[in-house]
Amino acid sequence: MAYLNHNELNALGLKEFGNNVLISDKASIYNPSKIKIGSNVRIDDFCILSAGEDGIEIKNYIHIAAYVSLIGAGKIIVDDFCGISSRVSIYSSNDDYSGEFLTNPMVPDQFKNVTSKEVNIGKHVIIGSGSIVLPGVTLEEGVAIGALSLVTTKCEAFGIYAGQPAKRIKERKQCLKKLEKKLLVAY
Secondary structure, three states, X not given: OOEOOHHHHHHHOOOEEOOOEEEEOOOEEEOHHHEEEOOOEEEOOOOEXXXXXXXXXXXXXXXXXXXXXXXXXXXXXXOOOOEEOOOOEEEOEEOOOOOOOOOOOOOOHHHOOOEEOOEEEOOXXXXXXXXXXXXXXXXXXXXXXXXXOEEOOXXXXXXXXXXXXXXXXXXXXXXXXHHHHHHHHHO
16 A cells, blocks of 8 residues: 655645645545544555535544545545445435435435535444444444444444444443553653
8 A cells, every 4th residue: 555645645635634644645635625634544456535515533543444435515524543444335315315305416406405414423432343423323332333333323432342233332442542541641
């Protein structure tokens, strides 16, 4: 995997980016002027970041694995120390599937009924491979989402969630908060 160098990152036209940002040269970034990336962020091959008007904000110490997509008109925020596993899709916009409206981006807006809502991924969240997060969802601090889950509603802090739709199955340990403090003191 080849990562963009500092000059190539500048050429992307991102709203801002920090230090130690590793973006694969095989990632696709749309509307970069609406995307903020913090420090210590790695975005792997074949990821799609497609920012809408409200943008995408990726904070610090983040890994976005291969084939992840962050897409939609609503804002998407990924807070510090998050891990998003391969093939996760996070949507801040969604078509109306009822049949009362037409769907897809090639249809004029007056014939569609698209819902766009902010998505918030809290600190220390990990999302397992193949999961889908829908518009309007908040994953509070420390949430863990099991692989192949469909997240349709808010997930409360330090819970482990899994399933379709995702449901809280157990508590997650909070030791990682102490480790965060040690890391921040050391670096």
